Amino acid sequence: MLPTDPTWYKNAIFYEVYVRAFKDSNGDGHGDIHGLVEKLDYLKELGVDCLWLLPIYPSPLKDDGYDISDYCSIHPDYGSLEDFKRLLEETHRRGMRLITDLVMNHTSDAHPWFQAARSDRHSPYRDYYVWSNDDRQYSQARIIFLDTEKSNWTWDPLAGQYFWHRFYACQPDLNFDAPAVQAEMLRVVDFWLGFGVDGFRVDAVPYLFEREGTNCENLPETHAYLKTLRRFVEEKYPGRLLLCEANQWPQDVRAYFGEDDEFNMAFHFPLMPRVFMALKQGDRTPITWALEQTPPIPENCQWATFLRNHDELTLEMVSPEERQWMWAQYSPEMRMRLNLGIRRRLAPLLDNDRRKIELAYSLIFSLPGAPFLYYGDEIGMGDNIHLPDRNGVRTPMQWEDAPGAGFTSASVPYIPVIQADPYSAGSVNVAGQKADPASLWHSLRAMIALRKRYPALRSGELTWIPCPHPAVAAYLRRSNADQVAVIQNLSVKPVPVELPFENSSAELTDLITGHVVPVQNGRLKITLRPYEYLWLV
Ligand code: BGC
Numbered sequence: 172m173l174p175t176d177p178t179w180y181k182n183a184i185f186y187e188v189y190v191r192a193f194k195d196s197n198g199d200g201h202g203d204i205h206g207l208v209e210k211l212d213y214l215k216e217l218g219v220d221c222l223w224l225l226p227i228y229p230s231p232l233k234d235d236g237y238d239i240s241d242y243c244s245i246h247p248d249y250g251s252l253e254d255f256k257r258l259l260e261e262t263h264r265r266g267m268r269l270i271t272d273l274v275m276n277h278t279s280d281a282h283p284w285f286q287a288a289r290s291d292r293h294s295p296y297r298d299y300y301v302w303s304n305d306d307r308q309y310s311q312a313r314i315i316f317l318d319t320e321k322s323n324w325t326w327d328p329l330a331g332q333y334f335w336h337r338f339y340a341c342q343p344d345l346n347f348d349a350p351a352v353q354a355e356m357l358r359v360v361d362f363w364l365g366f367g368v369d370g371f372r373v374d375a376v377p378y379l380f381e382r383e384g385t386n387c388e389n390l391p392e393t394h395a396y397l398k399t400l401r402r403f404v405e406e407k408y409p410g411r412l413l414l415c416e417a418n419q420w421p422q423d424v425r426a427y428f429g430e431d432d433e434f435n436m437a438f439h440f441p442l443m444p445r446v447f448m449a450l451k452q453g454d455r456t457p458i459t460w461a462l463e464q465t466p467p468i469p470e471n472c473q474w475a476t477f478l479r480n481h482d483e484l485t486l487e488m489v490s491p492e493e494r495q496w497m498w499a500q501y502s503p504e505m506r507m508r509l510n511l512g513i514r515r516r517l518a519p520l521l522d523n524d525r526r527k528i529e530l531a532y533s534l535i536f537s538l539p540g541a542p543f544l545y546y547g548d549e550i551g552m553g554d555n556i557h558l559p560d561r562n563g564v565r566t567p568m569q570w571e572d573a574p575g576a577g578f579t580s581a582s583v584p585y586i587p588v589i590q591a592d593p594y595s596a597g598s599v600n601v602a603g604q605k606a607d608p609a610s611l612w613h614s615l616r617a618m619i620a621l622r623k624r625y626p627a628l629r630s631g632e633l634t635w636i637p638c639p640h641p642a643v644a645a646y647l648r649r650s651n652a653d654q655v656a657v658i659q660n661l662s663v664k665p666v667p668v669e670l671p672f673e674n675s676s677a678e679l680t681d682l683i684t685g686h687v688v689p690v691q692n693g694r695l696k697i698t699l700r701p702y703e704y705l706w707l708v
Pocket of ligand 1: 374416481
């Protein structure tokens with residue numbers, strides 16, 4: 172049933188699932204694995220090829236599961252290993268794949284390794300973590316969770332030493348200098364790949380090692396270990412995916428592909444905020460700039476592109492001036508901000524303006540890279556900025572206009588369903604949008620289907636079509652089999668354009684609307700409506 176191409180990920184459509192938020196099958200107010208199984212047909216219908224599940228392991232949930240207390244088991248809220256086996260079978264039966272989150276950098280402080288390590292200096296687990304008698308080492312390492320953490324060191328009275336952590340203090344970093352830790356992580360990888368998962372989104376990759384006098388990111392030791400990891404996967408489980416989360420500049424991320432001997436894919440963090448910049452400025456320059464900074468990658472590797480995810484819209488990969496500008500434009504209220512980012516969903520960021528939302532998707536679905544959708548963004552779900560941390564973008568999936576949004580029969584879900592219009596479950600839900608052929612859901616589904624039908628859109632070479640007007644992002648995607656011209660107006664104003672086309676006289680058809688656009692004497696002349704996008708063949 173599964174396509175056999177070992178580089179399947181290059182052309183896949185990914186969908187990020189927060190299991191807790193997706194579908195509650197047993198009425199306890201928490202989404203679960205059975206619930207997700209019920210919704211696999213929905214994902215198939217949308218055109219999803221691969222699911223990425225946020226952490227599903229036992230955890231005290233102080234960082235929503237990114238604080239793992241047992242790597243090889245399932246959180247009881249979600250179900251059992253047997254349930255997970257069934258999820259994999261049902262996913263595969265539908266020709267889809269599934270990757271899970273692999274959090275290598277740190278564990279929860281509730282993990283038995285940490286508990287053993289802190290209680291006994293002579294425990295074999297002591298060396299699993301990074302300890303110090305003072306808090307002065309590695310002072311060049313930045314603090315990532317700026318709003319809550321004051322230091323990367325926390326004093327543990329039981330251990331009688333400080334321990335190192337790049338994220339919350341409840342997430343002690345593992346010590347990758349310890350051979351036992353390196354081996355443990357390969358065991359975890361072996362366990363899940365042996366179980367049948369199709370790969371991992373590897374969390375917080377740049378921070379595995381620490382070295383004095385550096386910023387403790389992207390170190391050569393980290394790359395060396397990742398090569399070992401890749402070799403292990405490649406030899407025992409060829410065709411599985413390793414996807415890198417490194418929130419870094421393109422040249423630094425480039426190193427994580429290596430010579431196709433580290434990761435198969437990596438998220439493109441610098442491109443994402445620049446889509447929002449370009450839309451607000453009505454100017455393609457931020458996008459062309461990000462792509463110019465993007466070095467070529469090995470043939471079998473691929474960028475993972477996205478508009479939003481489960482975290483804040485990170486502004487780490489912009490200049491300080493750009494960050495201030497983005498904050499002012501996109502998060503006028505202070506509580507919309509978090510650390511170096513903006514904790515809002517796609518639709519509210521884009522003023523719930525259908526034209527802008529579709530245009531953003533048009534960019535991400537027609538530029539190079541494999542696109543990732545964040546659950547709920549396919550129907551334009553809203554957020555709840557009154558919830559703490561990043562919970563506001565992790566609210567229950569809105570399936571129908573019903574109490575509990577068709578997500579749960581419980582009267583109190585894990586966090587409230589969005590109540591306020593225009594984003595309430597009554598106004599924004601899957602059932603309503605599926606029944607309405609003019610809905611966002613249908614537009615997105617059509618775009619996904621087109622991307623699958625036209626190889627040029629997935630893997631074609633990209634050539635920019637010269638256009639003097641800065642609001643126009645126009646490019647040709649060309650494969651051996653076909654070519655598609657994508658023409659987009661990023662501005663709120665109508666823009667007349669005249670673009671050169673090789674075929675001196677031809678008729679181009681817009682794949683989106685079916686409208687015919689004439690080319691005369693090698694020129695395409697058209698006035699683009701505000702935020703209009705055309706996919707022409
Ligand atoms: C994840 C976050 C998480 C952090 C620490 C990230 O990069 O995306 O959600 O809080 O890693 O594990």
